[in-house]
Amino acid sequence: MRAAWELSLDRMTVTLKDFYADWCGPCKTQDPILEELEDDWEGRFEVEKVNVDEQQDIANEYQVRSLPTLVIENDDGIVERFVGVTQREDIEDALESAGA
Known part of the structure; x- marks a missing residue:
């Protein structure tokens, strides 16, 4: 049987980049979904919030x-891209596909 730390080495680094703006109403609708996912998935992926007004590059x-x-994204590149408010189930499917 492999140790838990060995299994964690096999897991890819998975990142969810959340592009938003403070003035964006739909972004505020998306936030609670992402917060719940982050809590429920307990460190299986990282969230990077990107304020498009401040980080245009x-x-x-x-x-x-x-x-x-x-x-x-995972270590291999972009796995999925969603535009608009996205349902939790769709995000979870993409995270699983990415290896989270």
Whole structure:
């Protein structure tokens, strides 16, 4: 049987980038969903919040044109991109596909 630390080495680093703006109403609708996921999944992925007004260079790099935009990445690159308010189940499916 493999130790838990060995199994954790096999897990990819999974990141969910949340592109938002303070003035964005749909972004405020998305926030509680992401907060619940982050709590329920207990460290299986990282959330990076990107304020597009303050971090335009990152938003441009990811070609963000609408808000909210969620980008799920792992060590291999982008796994999924969602534009608009996204349901929890869709995000969970993408996180699982990414290896979280």
